[in-house]
Amino acid sequence: MTDDEGVAATAQPVSTERVRILLSVPTLEQEAMFPAETRAALADLGEVVEHQPGELLDPSRFRAALAGVDIAVTAWGFPTLGAGRLADAPELRFVMHAASSIRTLTCDDFWAAGIPVSQAGAAMAPAVAELSLAFTMALLRRTQRTDHALRGGGDWSTARSIPRAREIRGSRIGVIGASRTGREYIRLVTALGAEVLVHDPYLPEGDPLRAAQRDLHVLLRECEVLALHAPATAETRGMLGAAEFALIRDGALVVNTARAELLDADALYEEVASGRLDAALDVFEVEPLADRWRALPNVLVTPHLGGATVESRARAGRIVVDEIRRFLDGAPLQYALTRADLERMG
Missing domain, CATH: 3.40.50.720 (NAD(P)-binding Rossmann-like Domain)
Known part of the structure; x- marks a missing residue:
């Protein structure tokens, strides 16, 4: 991977x-x-x-x-x-x-x-990893929700009543794909005190990340933030669908700066639109960006410029x-x- x-x-x-x-x-x-x-x-x-x-x-x-x-x-x-x-x-x-x-x-x-x-x-690896880090921290701090609330005309108290923000230190982050970008992202978040779990079946023997290796379903159940850094291949396309998203705990965060093909966009949209998950996305199934993502208060979007x-x-x-x-x-x-x-x- x-x-x-x-x-x-x-x-x-x-x-x-x-x-x-x-x-x-x-x-x-x-x-x-x-x-x-x-x-x-x-x-x-x-x-x-x-x-x-x-x-x-x-x-x-x-x-x-x-x-x-x-x-x-x-x-x-x-x-x-x-x-x-x-x-x-x-x-x-x-x-x-x-x-x-x-x-x-x-x-x-x-x-x-x-x-x-x-x-x-x-x-591009450092640049994409930095955006993924920025997404992670923005979602943890609920920045996308508070910004949307204030820009949408909501009153001050409403903007302050969103779920309380989290810090990256101590957060459990699941990373799919130990690519160059994935490894740089792991380096950044661990330096800030996050706990990292990894899913990548191609980790070689002796790789330090093997200690953090998890089965995909185990990783999905345990993580508070899910960050995608895998390629789009025959093996990985559609690897995250409705069944996989259902395993992720309520209130978890999904960050995708890799490839839109890794996940079922409709399944993710349903989870985000329901408010159960928050997401930050730099890649989309249809580019330029389809309108449906723009209106969600709990999603952060950028126009595929991570690298x-x-x-x-x-x-x-x-x-x-x-x-x-x-x-x-x-x-x-x-x-x-x-x-x-x-x-x-x-």
Whole structure:
């Protein structure tokens, strides 16, 4: 269930004399990932050509843009690298994905071609973990309820009559998914005195988190806060439905900054709308956000921006440059992925 663990990969040193690097990242994100210093470092590695991902959906423009390209820096919206695309990029030797999930980027043909691929998802882990922490503390302090009461025109005494707030110290938090993000979240909440339970069947032997490992149903019964940090895979999609939510104690809190597919949105909505559970959500079954969540006084919502901080985007750019440098030097890649990795990744 660890959705973002990479594997090492090596390559023979590559001459940089004629290396051509395609930079295909949406403009706004490109500016955030590649400020002047990082952009200069990328240019030091080879000739950089820029094309927006959307324009490369056109086969003829893709063919022209990839002519002579050795390394492609991809991101959201880049075309899937199937047989036809790869035939139009005969010199492509390495793909560096500046975002996280590569599911829409790769396919059977890509893996058969044996082109190494790496990604910069590690850059987002601290940012998503911080939002998850912020959600946790806001729900514990009933911030969403008091804010809604005051903004909705309720009187002062009504806003003060909500269930009493809790502190994070001593709270029992159940974490589903010991991913990089999950581990960073665990580090943050334990530093503040929370007790953590973990559900992740892929924890290796000797992992310190194994002492906190619980069966899913046991974790749901015991936790006061449920935080989701697992990937959306065949194994995890829909893992939380009406039966699972029924196991969670009254007054518990649900935090999802991972994937909407992990849970039955209708089942969660019923529990939150009834007032039995409170929730904080950064991901939704339909995006842009469906209206039904907006009116609930006990839900905190954000528009799927958990990983999008100034710092995370800058980290991603540095990872891109470092991974390309490693590839050119023939050094092990830090964040390389294989087809097998996708079975446990979002």
